[in-house]
Amino acid sequence: MPKITIAQNILAANDTIAQEIQQLLATRGIRTIELMSSPGVGKTTLLERTIERLRGQLAIGVIEGDIETGTDAERIEAAGAETVQINTRGACHLEAHMVRDALQEINLIGMRLLFIENIGNLVCPAAWNLGEDIRIVMVSTTEGDEKPAKYPHMFAVSQVMIVNKIDLLPYVDYALEKVRKQALAINPNLQIFEVSCRTGEGLDTWCEWLIAFANSKTY
Amino acid sequence: MPKITIAQNILAANDTIAQEIQQLLATRGIRTIELMSSPGVGKTTLLERTIERLRGQLAIGVIEGDIETGTDAERIEAAGAETVQINTRGACHLEAHMVRDALQEINLIGMRLLFIENIGNLVCPAAWNLGEDIRIVMVSTTEGDEKPAKYPHMFAVSQVMIVNKIDLLPYVDYALEKVRKQALAINPNLQIFEVSCRTGEGLDTWCEWLIAFANSKTY
Numbered sequence: 001m002p003k004i005t006i007a008q009n010i011l012a013a014n015d016t017i018a019q020e021i022q023q024l025l026a027t028r029g030i031r032t033i034e035l036m037s038s039p040g041v042g043k044t045t046l047l048e049r050t051i052e053r054l055r056g057q058l059a060i061g062v063i064e065g066d067i068e069t070g071t072d073a074e075r076i077e078a079a080g081a082e083t084v085q086i087n088t089r090g091a092c093h094l095e096a097h098m099v100r101d102a103l104q105e106i107n108l109i110g111m112r113l114l115f116i117e118n119i120g121n122l123v124c125p126a127a128w129n130l131g132e133d134i135r136i137v138m139v140s141t142t143e144g145d146e147k148p149a150k151y152p153h154m155f156a157v158s159q160v161m162i163v164n165k166i167d168l169l170p171y172v173d174y175a176l177e178k179v180r181k182q183a184l185a186i187n188p189n190l191q192i193f194e195v196s197c198r199t200g201e202g203l204d205t206w207c208e209w210l211i212a213f214a215n216s217k218t219y
Numbered sequence: 220m221p222k223i224t225i226a227q228n229i230l231a232a233n234d235t236i237a238q239e240i241q242q243l244l245a246t247r248g249i250r251t252i253e254l255m256s257s258p259g260v261g262k263t264t265l266l267e268r269t270i271e272r273l274r275g276q277l278a279i280g281v282i283e284g285d286i287e288t289g290t291d292a293e294r295i296e297a298a299g300a301e302t303v304q305i306n307t308r309g310a311c312h313l314e315a316h317m318v319r320d321a322l323q324e325i326n327l328i329g330m331r332l333l334f335i336e337n338i339g340n341l342v343c344p345a346a347w348n349l350g351e352d353i354r355i356v357m358v359s360t361t362e363g364d365e366k367p368a369k370y371p372h373m374f375a376v377s378q379v380m381i382v383n384k385i386d387l388l389p390y391v392d393y394a395l396e397k398v399r400k401q402a403l404a405i406n407p408n409l410q411i412f413e414v415s416c417r418t419g420e421g422l423d424t425w426c427e428w429l430i431a432f433a434n435s436k437t438y
Contacts, residue, residue, distance in 0.1 A: 038257045038258045038259060038341075038362070039257045039341050039362055039363070039366055039369070039370065040257060040359075040361070040363040040366060041362070042363075066369055067342065067369060067370060067371075067372075068368065068369060068370075068371055069365070069368050069369050071365060071368070071369075090372060092311065092340070092343050119342065120257065120341065120369070120370075121311070121340060121341070121342055121343075122257075122258050122339065122340070123286065123311035123338065123340055123343070124311050124340075124342075124343065140259075140361070142259065142359070142361035142384065142387070143257070143258055143259025143260070143361070143362070144258070144261075146288070146290060147258055147259060149287065149288050149290075150258070150285055150286060150287060150288050150290075150339070151258065151286060151287075151339075152286075152287055153309060165361065167390075168361070168387065168390055168391070171386075171387055171390055172387070173417075198392075
């Protein structure tokens with residue numbers, strides 16, 4: 001089956017680069033988080049709110065992955081963090097070589113925490129290591145409460161799940177408890193945060209955890 | 220560049236099967252619509268509401284694509300349509316050979332309109348023809364109003380855009396006019412519907428259009 005062999009070779013080559021990235025960042029004392037979700041769940045908004053809250057406490061950098069446009073990187077820059085935009089021009093996920101190139105374009109001096117925001121896609125990014133220490137999958141109360149069951153791989157490879165838009169719970173049919181149960185059935189070690197990036201609810205708890213994570217050596 | 224050659228061969232083989240599907244369905248007088256969106260935009264709910272409204276007027280069939288679970292097909296069956304579920308077991312999009320196999324499992328006699336609901340993914344499905352007559356991209360008011368600019372290919376290959384969840388407009392920051400403009404800049408011929416599958420707003424107009432489409436020979 002030559003098709004499968006090729007796919008494995010590509011992933012193995014990706015893993016080699018991902019290991020180099022992880023080593024480079026570990027040497028510099030930078031902790032790295034990959035952020036994944038469907039389109040429009042609020043990844044960039046979460047980063048904006050997080051950067052604003054932790055300004056002066058924690059030096060954050062962001063690698064922004066998008067198929068097209070540089071609007072997300074502009075938003076992150078305006079929020080006050082070092083950032084670099086990757087445009088994949090059609091590709092549905094980031095690969096480690098793109099992150100390696102992006103790291104040449106960002107000032108790592110003094111950085112403590114690096115976010116890699118992947119393309120909005122609840123499927124493909126799960127298969128590609130980018131050199132991150134941990135992975136976060138983000139969902140929202142407006143996208144239906146059966147996502148862990150329907151896209152299990154994403155939840156299996158993540159260490160953290162963030163549920164965003166809890167301010168909209170009164171207006172949508174979304175059973176938080178069902179989502180928690182589904183996600184924990186796939187991955188019992190998943191750490192879960194429930195937030196509203198719009199009202200700020202839950203962001204204090206999230207930021208406290210983030211500071212502890214940045215100060216830890218292992219997850 | 221052997222990698223590119225392989226990708227083109229796979230897509231060309233897919234197109235051949237897609238043409239066979241289109242011919243088979245045209246011979247039977249069945250019009251076919253592929254439905255694409257991010258996860259959780261409401262594709263299955265739209266189909267449920269549509270099937271309920273058009274019962275007795277238009278015989279609808281549905282091919283349900285999901286990575287895992289059969290819950291969507293169960294919902295469609297309960298709404299009263301012929302349906303068959305495809306589980307891709309990890310793959311991020313449907314391919315024509317999956318649709319060809321699914322067509323062996325569904326009763327086509329008397330069917331007038333066939334929906335193919337793709338995996339929730341705003342990127343990969345755009346590259347694969349499935350034998351459909353037209354493609355619909357569905358977005359929602361809760362996923363951010365920059366989606367056409369960030370995922371342009373999906374809007375370029377579609378003939379129709381449906382904006383769902385307009386009942387939530389008072390509670391989110393979503394500029395409908397901006398979305399319309401972005402989408403039409405990419406694809407000036409895009410037909411646009413604005414609906415709420417929850418309240419029913421806009422569904423009469425959508426269903427009238429659908430009946431006209433089913434009765435037309437060309438789009």
